[in-house]
Amino acid sequence: MSNVTLSVKGLKKEIKGKKIIKGIDFELKEGEVFGFLGPNGSGKTTTIRMIVGLIKPTAGSVEICGYDIQKNFTRAMENLGCIVENPELYPYLTGWENLKLFSGMMKEIKERRLQEVVQLVGLTKRINDKVSTYSLGMKQRLGIAQALLGKPKILILDEPTNGLDPSGIREMRELIKFLATSENLSVFVSSHLLSEIQLMCDRVAIISNGAVLKVGEVRSLMSEQEELLWRVSPIEEAMTVFTLLEVEARVFGEYISTPYREEDVGEWNRKLVERGVTVTEITRKVPALEELFLQLTGGESID
Numbered sequence: 001m002s003n004v005t006l007s008v009k010g011l012k013k014e015i016k017g018k019k020i021i022k023g024i025d026f027e028l029k030e031g032e033v034f035g036f037l038g039p040n041g042s043g044k045t046t047t048i049r050m051i052v053g054l055i056k057p058t059a060g061s062v063e064i065c066g067y068d069i070q071k072n073f074t075r076a077m078e079n080l081g082c083i084v085e086n087p088e089l090y091p092y093l094t095g096w097e098n099l100k101l102f103s104g105m106m107k108e109i110k111e112r113r114l115q116e117v118v119q120l121v122g123l124t125k126r127i128n129d130k131v132s133t134y135s136l137g138m139k140q141r142l143g144i145a146q147a148l149l150g151k152p153k154i155l156i157l158d159e160p161t162n163g164l165d166p167s168g169i170r171e172m173r174e175l176i177k178f179l180a181t182s183e184n185l186s187v188f189v190s191s192h193l194l195s196e197i198q199l200m201c202d203r204v205a206i207i208s209n210g211a212v213l214k215v216g217e218v219r220s221l222m223s224e225q226e227e228l229l230w231r232v233s234p235i236e237e238a239m240t241v242f243t244l245l246e247v248e249a250r251v252f253g254e255y256i257s258t259p260y261r262e263e264d265v266g267e268w269n270r271k272l273v274e275r276g277v278t279v280t281e282i283t284r285k286v287p288a289l290e291e292l293f294l295q296l297t298g299g300e301s302i303d
């Protein structure tokens with residue numbers, strides 16, 4: 001997992017004097033799902049458009065498998081598959097015909113590869129049906145199949161679960177994780193939903209206002225356990241109650257800290273009150289990643 005496939009350094013974009021991307025850096029490694037998380041308007045799409053060569057950076061560099069996109073564009077792009085806006089599909093053709101047409105525009109794609117990508121995205125049964133009969137999730141998967149035809153090392157997906165129903169979201173998430181592990185692909189996924197990133201990514205970069213605020217492993221950013229802080233009186237009596245309940249509790253200044261267990265909070269509170277403890281406040285302390293994202297979004301875009 002240590003081979004770097006994509007390296008973004010000091011990337012900036014200014015449009016009409018407005019600094020949209022303010023010098024961002026991150027790397028993608030082989031076989032990982034990398035989340036690009038930020039509220040709407042934070043600069044995710046602009047960054048992606050620069051990575052895939054749709055717009056030119058004002059400054060900085062993008063290297064794909066060691067090829068600088070400014071100097072070696074074709075070589076760089078051979079290693080990259082992407083769906084930036086909606087995938088280009090012809091609804092009156094079948095899935096297979098769409099793939100065939102698309103592969104005709106690329107060099108040396110064998111029929112065998114077409115079959116492989118169809119299988120990878122789980123469309124074998126429906127591939128000979130017209131695309132107009134596909135669900136949005138199936139269209140997205142066909143788009144991913146197209147993007148995989150040239151055996152890229154990196155797959156870039158801009159908000160891949162947007163507009164999908166819950167089962168479509170789950171399937172897309174599973175597919176993304178599967179592609180990273182089974183094909184050793186680096187998958188770059190942008191999203192404005194923290195919950196999505198938590199469920200499918202190994203690492204995450206958080207972008208706000210055109211700047212990357214944090215890059216890190218999702219697991220370590222999440223590992224800070226969720227806690228409950230109890231403001232209670234008297235503290236000693238409350239500690240006795242938690243001990244009797246076999247809850248791991250510790251005194252924390254004027255508070256008692258316990259693990260957060262949604263299903264038990266009511267019961268613990270009742271037991272405290274029964275023993276004559278006054279509970280004046282119960283606060284849930286969220287993990288670092290969620291807290292940071294809540295601050296960025298003002299709590300609005302979070303699921």
Ligand SMILES: Nc1ncnc2c1ncn2[C@@H]1O[C@H](COP(=O)(O)OP(=O)(O)OP(=O)(O)O)[C@@H](O)[C@H]1O
Nearest residue numbers: 015018020038039040041042043044045046047192
């Ligand atoms: N061509 C442009 N001209 C002027 N401003 C632009 C242009 N493209 C993007 N912007 C501005 O740059 C900022 C970042 O936009 P961008 O689309 O990259 O954000 P985003 O994170 O992808 O959000 P969303 O998910 O809403 O698309 C926004 O404020 C947007 O209005």
